[in-house]
Amino acid sequence: MNRAKIRQPTWVMTFLLLAGAALRLFGLNNISPPGVTHDEVANWLIDRSILAGEHAIYFTRAYGHEAGFHYLQTAFVGLIGDNILALRLPAAFCGLLGIAVTFALTRKLFGKNVALMAAGLLAVLFWPVFYGRLALRAILLPLVAGLSAYFWWQAWQADARAAKSFALAGLFAGLSLHTYMAARAVPIFYALWLTYLAIFHWREVKQRWQGVVLFGVMFAAVAAPLVIYLQTNPSAEFRISEVDAPLQALRSGDWQPVLQNGLKLLGMFGFVGTPLWREGVPSAPVFEPVVAILFYAGLLLCLWRWRQPRYAFLLIWLATSVSPSLVTINAPSYIRSILILPVLTVLPALLMHSLGQLSTLLRHLSTRSSKILLLTIFLFYAARTSVLQFQTWPNGGDVPFVWQAAFTEMADYLDGRSDLTTAAIAGWSPSTMDSPTMTLLRQNDDLPLSHFDPQEGTLILPAARPAVVIRPSDLPLDPVWETQLQLWGSEVEQDGRFTRYALPKQPAIELANPMDVAFGEEIKLLGYEWVNDRELLLTWRVTAVPTAPRQQFIHSLDANGSQLADTYRFDAPDPQGIWFPHWQPGDLILQHLTPPALGEATRLRLGWFDSTTCTPGPCQNLQTVDGLAFVLLEVE
Known part of the structure; x- marks a missing residue:
């Protein structure tokens, strides 16, 4: 043959x-x-x-x-x-x-x-x-x-x-x-x-x-x-x-x-x-x-x-x-x-x-x-x-959404910025998948990142100079913070599928009701202010990287102290228990929100708890320096 x-x-x-x-x-x-x-x-x-x-x-x-x-x-x-x-x-x-x-x-x-x-x-x-x-x-x-x-x-x-x-x-x-x-x-x-x-x-x-x-x-x-x-x-x-x-x-x-x-x-x-x-x-x-x-x-x-x-x-x-x-x-x-x-x-x-x-x-x-x-x-x-x-x-x-094309471009941008020491990243799942996604996509993992979800009315400003915030272009910031970034003089530039903001430094934020209340050794309440018919602005400072998921609670109380309604924000892990630390020391966490049942409420009860401790319960709250599990804010 x-x-x-x-x-x-x-x-x-x-x-x-x-x-x-x-x-x-x-x-x-x-x-x-x-x-x-x-x-x-x-x-x-x-x-x-x-x-x-x-x-x-x-x-x-x-x-x-x-x-x-x-x-x-x-x-x-x-x-x-x-x-x-x-x-x-x-x-x-x-x-x-x-x-x-x-x-x-x-x-x-x-x-x-x-x-x-x-x-x-x-x-x-x-x-x-x-x-x-x-x-x-x-x-x-x-x-x-x-x-x-x-x-x-x-x-x-x-x-x-x-x-x-x-x-x-x-x-x-x-x-x-x-x-x-x-x-x-x-x-x-x-x-x-x-x-x-x-x-x-x-x-x-x-x-x-x-x-x-x-x-x-x-x-x-x-x-x-x-x-x-x-x-x-x-x-x-x-x-x-x-x-x-x-x-x-x-x-x-x-x-x-x-x-x-x-x-x-x-x-x-x-x-x-x-x-x-x-x-x-x-x-x-x-x-x-x-x-x-x-x-x-x-x-x-x-x-x-x-x-x-x-x-x-x-x-x-x-x-x-x-x-x-x-x-x-x-x-x-x-x-x-x-x-x-x-x-x-x-x-x-x-x-x-x-x-x-x-x-x-x-x-x-x-x-x-x-x-x-x-x-x-x-x-x-x-x-x-x-x-x-x-x-x-x-x-x-x-x-492009499912395969997070914007995150890919954001990672390439961060890898090309050797002058950055940190940055804040807006995403849809900051406490679970955003952090490991960026770890996989980036070549330089030494650059620490903070992650937040703007759909919750949240904005994070890192303490670094410059203070850089990056978001997918199809994930807008809360309008209040978008306006504030422009008033603070940020440089805004859209690059492909993402938009970036650069501030010369982290701005000094003065709210009508300044406070200095530390919760545990991880986060501190700097102040609050009521705007636009009972919309609430909150400012927090991260003092240490959280060691477990931290979820925020806000309870609306009547004149007798009875709870009328509640709302919860931030780091509830997914059903599989996945959670990643995603705040850096020095971060400013800015919140814009409307608490529930304000028509009858006279005060708000505000605090943080470890969501992994709630089953079988009770949830373990972060304590203030005074040994309290919350602070009370007056409703104006």
């Missing part, structure tokens, strides 16, 4: 993997995606906890995470450091290995030519490229499950090494459950697949029964720790209850939501895209019309030849892969259907190959016409994915 022909798949696969690598690695550090999501930041926090010695089979943070991808990602963080590239490289490599697994699996089932076509299309298709660029665990599922399928077919087709291959198939099937929630479809697939084989190919099953049992034992053994944990901790997966409305409707006898989802899922390959920008481009289905027709024709071909195990395998895999999206909201969901990736491009590749066999011009893959056709499809999808990934998606819908 001609050695060049033997080496041909190697050279072609090398080219395909290089093309796939270019699409997955170029601009991975904040070109596309344009920043970092809270989900990616949450992943990093779990990785840091692993490096700190916290180990688990299932992490309950961030709505619950299977542990598999985190240990892989943690290795990259430990080697490369705390940055976006370290978080996303594991996903890119999983995506590239997924191309190789699709080639190996398809070659087992349908031969070299179909395998090269399927791998080539998967290398440049937007869906797998997109998830190969995010620091999320889902992309590990198709890789591990695809390896399970590959070893299954290796065992099924060969007598030698059958036991070892069946064991490896079970091992990877079990490991797949440790990757992502949608892996719950894997045991459903194998249950249906073994049922099919038992009914229609019982003789072959009897010949391999020991291997099948070994597969099942290995599968169960590897999956068991996670299954036992989730069974004994049912509240760990509360996220499922937030998205399973179609499943609940089905259980109550209402088929309509599931049927509607089924139509959407069937149409996503050529007619409709995902409804969420965070999962892709809503206007772009998986395939454009030509390859979509080939996909649907390949589906019909599998239905026609369902008695052959390899075609039935594709059908059952496709059906079970989309089942998580079928019974949840926001269908078609690409991330919940991600298990489909190992076989997604096999169906159009089957039709390409079949057409080549029927045509005298396209009879062999090596003919010029066939190569031109395949190269044209390959280049078209590479160009389509490039446009979608680097132009359409980063600027579309809520992508």
